[in-house]
Amino acid sequence: MGVGNFVIGVVGKPSAGKSSFLNSATDAVAKVGNYPFTTIKPNHGITYYQIDCPCKKYHKEEFCQPKYGKCVDGARFLPIEMLDVAGLVPGASEGEGLGNQFLDDLRGADVLIHVVDVSGTTDQNGKVTTGYDPINDIDWLHSEIHNWVYNNLKKKWVGIVRRHKALKCNAVETLTNQLCGYGTNAKLVGRFMDKLGLKEPLENWDDETLHKVVEAFLDERFPTIVALNKIDLPESGKNIEKICRKYGEERVVLTSALAECFLRKLDKQKFIKYYEGTEFFDLAEDQVDPSPEEKLKTLDDKTRNRLEKVQDMVLFRYGNTGVVECIRKAVKCLNVIPVFPVKNVNNFSSGRFGTKAVFSDCLLVPGGTTVREFARIIHPELDKYYQYAETIGNIRLGEDDLITYDNNIICIKTSQVIQKKNDDKKKDNNNNNDSNNSKDKNKNNDNE
Incomplete structure (x- = not known):
């Protein structure tokens, strides 16, 4: 997903x-x-x-x-x-x-x-x-x-x-x-x-x-x-x-892939804190009372000179390396919409990582996707047992409503059939676990 x-x-x-x-x-x-x-x-x-x-x-x-x-x-x-x-x-x-x-x-x-x-x-x-x-x-x-x-x-x-x-x-x-x-x-x-x-x-x-x-x-x-x-x-x-001048600027991006590689490498090695898609990064001397996990290493003179050259030739001149902008423009060409399926449109829980976790899932779907088609994309059984869908404010959505940026937080409600199947599956798993635990316990008793 x-x-x-x-x-x-x-x-x-x-x-x-x-x-x-x-x-x-x-x-x-x-x-x-x-x-x-x-x-x-x-x-x-x-x-x-x-x-x-x-x-x-x-x-x-x-x-x-x-x-x-x-x-x-x-x-x-x-x-x-x-x-x-x-x-x-x-x-x-x-x-x-x-x-x-x-x-x-x-x-x-x-x-x-x-x-x-x-x-x-x-x-x-x-x-x-x-x-x-x-x-x-x-x-x-x-x-x-x-x-x-x-x-x-x-x-x-x-x-x-x-x-x-x-x-x-x-x-x-x-x-x-x-x-x-x-x-x-x-x-x-x-x-x-x-x-x-x-x-x-x-x-x-x-x-x-x-x-x-x-x-x-x-x-x-x-x-x-x-x-x-x-x-x-x-x-x-x-x-x-x-x-x-010949092709226009709408689908043209100025890039320096090697500069981006260099900046990301320094970030990974904790010499800088690089803010991807921008001209900005932090050095060790820029930090004020950092935690041990966030503390940056001090650059040697050779690496510092290379970094200053990247600043002069790329970041200060063009504003960024262009790599992140390429990805943004490429995805924009796809005309896709991010959709957040949730279990509850009031607290945004998604049923993962405990009850407090929110917005765990996000899917990119093509523009023109309907609510019912989205249910099918998530899982065929959501489509099979589909009842209705709602978005923020508990507003009901029609099956043929198109997904937009205004309704892209969606809760899909299903019939009790699918819920019963899931409950039965959990029950079977619990019974199997209990059975395995009992066997292990008996085995330990025999060993004793």
């Missing part, structure tokens, strides 16, 4: 900083190297998406005990899976490099973070160079993913049209069947087809129309955040300005 089914895919050419990005954003330790195919198999890790926890709004911070992730003074960190796909090269959609394998790995991702070496010090194949234009990387990577989908459709298009006519399907049904291998469904296909507004029947689509359909599909299925990495290198400034 804690870790959702959402996956952030990290993509890009070799040596752009993808593995460093994964290491800076997650608990993974991905292999880092300055040569193509450093990452042969995809690396996985868990990153954290920060939201405001309702425990702060209702003054319950001391009782908030998340089952997954953590809550720090009302800041809730929700775990999300991150996937680092091995470096792509131009021609991947035609099988260049290990392209087909890498592109197939993307099927499990819901949103992409494209890590770009904005310094221009690596060419399209990830080899060291000077003066390379990173705009090329943004363009060709999108083209490779587009061609991957387009070519898969095009090579069987005649058969698709023939089947479409024979079954008398509509375009959404046919496309859903053909695109299901990319982890899509009819709802998603319906959304991008509505936005596209095509009037031409599917059997009359030409190549140009098919390219438009694929482009609309990718925008919906694989929304992409561009992480302009290595912002602290000399040539980065002019390239950042050029890229932002």
